[in-house]
Amino acid sequence: MTRNRPSPPAARPPSLPPRPRGGFGRAVLAILWKDLAAEMRSRELLSAMLVFALLVILIFNFAIELAPALRSTITPGVLWVTLAFAGTLGLNRSMAVEKDRGCLDGLLLAPVDRSAIFFGKMLANLVFMLLVAAILLPVYSLLYNINLFRPGLLLVILLGSLGYVAVGTLLAGMAVQARTREVLLPILLFPVIVPVLLAAVRASGGFLQSAPFEQILPWLNLLIGYDVIFLAVAYMVFDFIVEE
Amino acid sequence: MEPRPKLLSLLTGLSVLLFLATLAVVFLYAPLEARMNYVQKVFYIHISTAWVGMLGFLAAAAAGVAFLATKNLKWDIVEVAAVEISLVFFFIAIVTGSIWAKPSWGTWWTWDARLTTAAILEMIYLAYLLLRQGIEDPERRARFGAVYTLIGGLSVPVTFLSIRLWQTIHPAIIGTASAQAQGGFAMAPTMLQTMFFALFTFSVIFVTLLWHRVRLGRLAEKVEQRKLQEFK
Numbered sequence: 380m381t382r383n384r385p386s387p388p389a390a391r392p393p394s395l396p397p398r399p400r401g402g403f404g405r406a407v408l409a410i411l412w413k414d415l416a417a418e419m420r421s422r423e424l425l426s427a428m429l430v431f432a433l434l435v436i437l438i439f440n441f442a443i444e445l446a447p448a449l450r451s452t453i454t455p456g457v458l459w460v461t462l463a464f465a466g467t468l469g470l471n472r473s474m475a476v477e478k479d480r481g482c483l484d485g486l487l488l489a490p491v492d493r494s495a496i497f498f499g500k501m502l503a504n505l506v507f508m509l510l511v512a513a514i515l516l517p518v519y520s521l522l523y524n525i526n527l528f529r530p531g532l533l534l535v536i537l538l539g540s541l542g543y544v545a546v547g548t549l550l551a552g553m554a555v556q557a558r559t560r561e562v563l564l565p566i567l568l569f570p571v572i573v574p575v576l577l578a579a580v581r582a583s584g585g586f587l588q589s590a591p592f593e594q595i596l597p598w599l600n601l602l603i604g605y606d607v608i609f610l611a612v613a614y615m616v617f618d619f620i621v622e623e
Numbered sequence: 624m625e626p627r628p629k630l631l632s633l634l635t636g637l638s639v640l641l642f643l644a645t646l647a648v649v650f651l652y653a654p655l656e657a658r659m660n661y662v663q664k665v666f667y668i669h670i671s672t673a674w675v676g677m678l679g680f681l682a683a684a685a686a687g688v689a690f691l692a693t694k695n696l697k698w699d700i701v702e703v704a705a706v707e708i709s710l711v712f713f714f715i716a717i718v719t720g721s722i723w724a725k726p727s728w729g730t731w732w733t734w735d736a737r738l739t740t741a742a743i744l745e746m747i748y749l750a751y752l753l754l755r756q757g758i759e760d761p762e763r764r765a766r767f768g769a770v771y772t773l774i775g776g777l778s779v780p781v782t783f784l785s786i787r788l789w790q791t792i793h794p795a796i797i798g799t800a801s802a803q804a805q806g807g808f809a810m811a812p813t814m815l816q817t818m819f820f821a822l823f824t825f826s827v828i829f830v831t832l833l834w835h836r837v838r839l840g841r842l843a844e845k846v847e848q849r850k851l852q853e854f855k
Contacts, residue, residue, distance in 0.1 A: 546774065549774070550774075553767045556758070557754060557757030557758050557767075559753070560757075563754060566749075566753055567750050567754060569746075570747045570778075571747060571775055573785070574785040577782075577785045577786065578785055601784070608777060608781070612773065612774060616774075619766050620767070
């Protein structure tokens with residue numbers, strides 16, 4: 380509201396603490412940047428996720444017959460199972476590093492809205508998942524001789540990953556504070572993420588088989604609806620997760 | 624130990640009587656279904672247990688929201704009680720449903736929206752119990768439990784919708800055609816009466832069990848407090 384006052388910004392008394400506009404967005408970006416910078420230096424998380432994802436793909440090669448004729452129907456399932464498994468690794472790690480040396484307490488002391496912490500962590504997880512997907516797709520395309528670079532599929536990966544990390548970051552925040560920790564996250568996450576996986580697999584399959592758009596649209600709508608609902612819920616309840 | 628409330632004892636007795644009466648009505652009053660004979664009798668139990676499972680599910684979600692709003696630990700006890708009852712009754716509903724499905728659909732299980740959603744609901748509640756097991760601090764346990772029931776409660780309808788969408792797009796799934804006729808038989812008025820009587824009975828049983836479980840939870844809490852006082 381102060382923006383509407385006629386006095387120029389320079390006329391602010393210097394005693395007032397500097398309250399930058401868009402403080403929430405800046406806090407979110409700061410936390411995102413912190414996570415990305417830490418990852419740039421250690422490369423722990425991303426390398427683990429990537430190697431794991433490639434291993435899963437290899438194992439699928441032995442576990443199910445990826446015959447050329449069936450590839451376009453099985454590929455979406457393989458792709459999303461791989462992403463989901465690699466995603467839990469990343470989610471666990473991203474919260475565990477905060478918990479281990481009391482970094483989370485430090486973050487909570489920061490004078491920002493606590494949901495900013497959530498969105499920062501969530502965006503970092505989203506970036507990691509998309510990076511894994513960005514490397515997974517060409518490798519998969521190469522190994523199985525199927526072109527996965529279709530704009531529709533990329534959109535599905537973005538929407539699906541968003542819903543996945545929205546719920547995943549929240550549940551990882553809970554799991555990391557429990558005694559069983561790493562074991563707990565997939566058990567908590569997978570039953571509530573079923574709509575995302577189902578919709579993402581169906582929509583990806585639709586794009587890979589060049590199905591008419593009207594057939595894919597309901598799945599995209601479902602993904603968008605899920606993302607919106609669970610982003611809102613996570614925003615509202617994150618305070619209860621970190622409250623001490 | 625505090626005495627059991629009179630009304631609770633009354634309700635317990637009433638539940639037992641009503642349950643026996645329901646069995647009598649199901650086996651003696653309700654007519655024998657022409658095509659499925661005695662197997663059809665399981666339908667009354669199936670509907671009623673699924674109904675109690677839904678009641679428990681809704682009660683747990685409501686108690687979770689109430690806890691987050693008030694921070695009163697009594698809502699946590701209600702939540703656990705409702706989840707445990709819902710878990711058991713949904714399981715009975717799934718088993719009786721399978722018994723029903725085998726003769727009418729020719730399979731114990733199909734990936735129908737209701738069946739799958741019920742199975743996922745069971746998974747969510749098992750995860751819920753595992754989550755609680757891993758946290759010692761009662762206040763934090765209650766908070767996390769409430770958050771998880773909230774997320775679970777929201778995801779279950781979305782799951783149901785998504786699986787139904789899947790079925791409509793891919794109708795070539797075993798048993799879908801016969802699953803459409805899930806009534807499977809024309810309901811005679813006496814069957815309808817029997818069903819509503821069974822629903823009523825199981826609602827009473829739900830209330831009784833919930834009360835017992837909440838009371839048990841409160842007593843357990845008291846024991847914990849006593850123990851803490853002993854060791855101080």
